[in-house]
Amino acid sequence: MSIYNHLEIEARCPRCGVVSTSDAEFRFGLRELVRYRRGDVLRWEGKGVRTPAHRPEGGDYRGEAYAECPACGRDFWLVVHVEHDVITSYEVDAERPGYVNP
Numbered sequence: 001m002s003i004y005n006h007l008e009i010e011a012r013c014p015r016c017g018v019v020s021t022s023d024a025e026f027r028f029g030l031r032e033l034v035r036y037r038r039g040d041v042l043r044w045e046g047k048g049v050r051t052p053a054h055r056p057e058g059g060d061y062r063g064e065a066y067a068e069c070p071a072c073g074r075d076f077w078l079v080v081h082v083e084h085d086v087i088t089s090y091e092v093d094a095e096r097p098g099y100v101n102p
């Protein structure tokens with residue numbers, strides 16, 4: 001089973017250019033449908049599906065997140081940065097294509 005977490009994002013959609021707030025999904029940390037915001041401490045350990053299996057060295061991690069634009073309904077990817085267990089930043093990965101057709 002594929003369980004993910006949520007990250008509240010404000011981002012400019014690379015497909016239509018509209019800036020909006022939405023929920024991205026990501027599959028790292030303890031994956032149990034936790035809702036995070038930037039600045040939150042990511043939980044690594046616990047009972048359930050974990051990616052990676054244990055807290056990475058120093059609590060640093062770089063992962064991906066997936067979002068759908070509320071304005072145009074098309075999808076895009078983001079890169080998420082975790083430093084010392086804190087979700088410090090994210091940015092749109094403009095190089096990576098979404099699944100929904102342009």
Ligand SMILES: [Zn+2]
Nearest residue numbers: 013016069072
């Ligand atoms: Zn859009």
